[in-house]
Amino acid sequence: MVLAQLGGSISRALAQMSNATVIDEKVLNDCLNEISRALLQADVQFKMVRDMQTNIKRIVNLEALAAGTNKRRIMQQAVFTELCNMLDPGKPNFTPKKGKPSVVMFVGLQGSGKTTTCTKYAYYHQRKGFKPALVCADTFRAGAFDQLKQNATKAKIPFYGSYMESDPVKIAVEGVERFRQENCDLIIVDTSGRHKQEAALFEEMRQVSEATKPDLVIFVMDSSIGQAAFDQAQAFKQSVSVGAVIITKMDGHAKGGGALSAINAVEPGVTVFRTISFVVPLVCVCVTSVAATKSPVIFIGTGEHIDEFEVFDVKPFVSRLLGMGDWSGFMDKIHEVVPTDQQPELLQKLSEGSFTLRLMYEQFQNIMKMGPIGQVFSMLPGFSSELMPKGHEKESQAKIKRYMTMMDSMTDAELDSTNPKLMTESRIIRIARGSGRPVRDVMDMLEEYKRLAKIWGKMKGLKIPKKGEMSALSRNMNVQHMSKVLPPQMLKQIGGMGGLQSLMKQMGSKEMSGMFGGMGGER
Ligand SMILES: Nc1nc2c(ncn2[C@@H]2O[C@H](COP(=O)(O)OP(=O)(O)OP(=O)(O)O)[C@@H](O)[C@H]2O)c(=O)[nH]1
Structure with a gap:
């Protein structure tokens, strides 16, 4: 079950409950069973689902609720909280600091996407002003050296590795030393992928960790691993001190439930503790001490490309999962995708709710240069990324190019107008002729514009956060x-x-x- 389906099933269960005239034990049970079924289908472990059911029932104690209490709301909030708890071990995660050398070691199963993720992680931080470097300590897989080198070269990130040396510990130590001397502040060590049965490889991983003393060990996990996630995550955690998790391949066939199981594997019992703390605040003290050892998910991989990588934030994620949108993520993306000098104007226009064809053209230009609009718009509530469906990026890029060609044949007045009625039949025919495209294509493009304009129009009145003030968005909204x-x-x-x-x-x-x-x- 892909994440969108999981979210859809949970939202539907909640909607069905909303439509019921009376919220009684039966309605609550039906709703919880629906949600549980969806989570189990998404490969969340049975025990976790059962715990979630118990916790929600404890919070939503229908009999104890005073008359007049909005039971639906309490129920919905309990589901939201429980989903968040399942994903959030509550541990403050290690974050590298600019100018201060940090070593981050990547571990994970073969083929989990570790090597790709190392580069994504380096590139993400490079764009934030870090000076990252990559070390290939994977001497096991023949192609790993070339793969990481190619990725690093493309992203202009310094790289260290060796074709000849077969000792990963030696390479890792040399690489870390070299980049420390070069004042790199984020030294990323990629290790060989391994399976939990491969004791020798696990020992090697432990030695690399001991020799390089990483500030953070990141466990990379393929989201489609399903039920096996728990055992694998636990095996890694037992060998090296895993401090964070990155889930890859959340696009496509991802079974998001694996992520939930992995977090619980890294720190079992957390869900129960946290929920008790919700009910009995005194237990918070215990939770804080448990929190000292937990491992949060910090990023998710959403595609094969270097920029298909998102910071993982539990609450916005659950909010998105349930189709409620992710506003701060959306604004982050705007800051990431749109060049700095264009941001104030774009945000100003956004807040005015005026979306012109020229604005669409400029955003298409940014997207063609920088990355997928799908990521941006998937963060808007109720918006399914129709313009750029996953897996059809090439066709979508071609479509955007066609749109831009047609817009090249438009006058300034047409591009700057927000009035769709301006686009009369004769203008449409002229644009079609001018761009050498059929009239149908121009109509298509205008429909797309109207659709986007409608969504952007909804942002009218949104107060504009300045760059670097993302939290202000929350305050302002x-x-x-x-x-x-x-x-x-x-x-x-x-x-x-x-x-x-x-x-x-x-x-x-x-x-x-x-x-x-x-x-x-x-x-
Ligand atoms: N769709 C999708 N594919 C991904 C993602 N991350 C990695 N991949 C693909 O997964 C495959 C395996 O990725 P690698 O980075 O080579 O995996 P690895 O874990 O380093 O492999 P080993 O070196 O054998 O351990 C490649 O084809 C990647 O392009 C992702 O987030 N989404």
């Missing part, structure tokens, strides 16, 4: 605005305005709570 953007069905599921308000409070951080501080009077 108001509930009323969100309520306009959310699909009505989703808003209903959440429990209307009141539900949305508490959900956002719950989703968020201190900033989110701050945002609600002065909002008592908003409808």
Whole structure:
């Protein structure tokens, strides 16, 4: 079951519950069974699903709830919280600091996407101003050296490895030493992929870790591994001190449930502890001590390309999983994809809700240069990436090029107008002739424009965060605005305005709570 399906099934179960006239034990059980079925189909371990059911039932104690309490909302929030708990071991994760050398070692099963992920991780940090370097300590797989070297060269990241040397420990130590001397602040060591049965390879991995003393060991896991995730993650954790997890291949055939199981493998019992802490705040002390050893998921791989890599943040992720959108992720993407000098203007236009064909053209230009729009728009609530469906990137790129050719035949007035009525039949025919495309293609392009304009129009009134002030978005965004953007069905599921308000409070951080501080009077 792919993630979108999992999210869809859970959302449907919640919607069915929303439609029920009375929320009683039976409705609650039906809803929980639906959600459990979806999670089990996504390969989440049975025990975790059972724990989740128990925890939700404990939180949503229907009999104990006072009359007049919005049971739907409590139920929905409990599901949201439980899904978050399943994904969040709560451990503050090691983050490399610019200018201070850190060594990060990558481990994982053969073919999990480790080598690709090393480069993605390096590239991500390079774009944030780090000076990363890659060391290939995989002497087991013949092609690994060339693969990492090619990736590193493409991304202009310094690389160290050897065709001749067969001792991975020696290569790792030499590489780390070399890059320390070159003042690299993020030295990434790729190790050979291995399976838990391969004791010798595990020993080798342990030796590399001992010799290079990494600040962080990242376990890379293919999301389609399913039930095996638990055992594998545990085997790695027992050999080296895994501090973070990256899940790859979340695109396509990914079974997201594997991710949940892996987190629990790394730190079993966490879900139960955290949920108890939700119910009995005193247990928080225990949770804090458990938290000292846990490993969070820090990134997810969403494709084969170097920029198909996203920071993993539990609450926005669950929010997206349930189709509620991910606003801060969306704004992050805007900052990442759109060149710095164009950002203020774009964000200004966004806040005005005015989306012209010229703006679309400029964004297409950025996308062609930088990366997939699908990633950006998948973060918007209710938006399925129709323009760039996964797996059809080539066709989509060609389509965008066609659109741009047609837009090249448009006048300035047409490009700058926000009035779709301006595009009369005679103008459409002229554009088709001018660009050598059939009229149908021009109509298609205009339809696409209207669709995007509608979505962007919903952002009217959004206050603009300055670059580097992403948390300000949370403060600035108001509930009323969100309520306009959310699909009505989703808003209903959440429990209307009141539900949305508490959900956002719950989703968020201190900033989110701050945002609600002065909002008592908003409808
Ligand atoms: N679709 C998709 N493919 C990915 C992703 N990450 C890696 N891959 C692909 O997975 C395959 C294996 O990736 P590698 O990086 O070679 O895997 P590895 O774990 O280093 O392999 P070993 O060196 O054998 O351990 C390659 O074809 C990658 O392009 C991802 O996020 N999505």
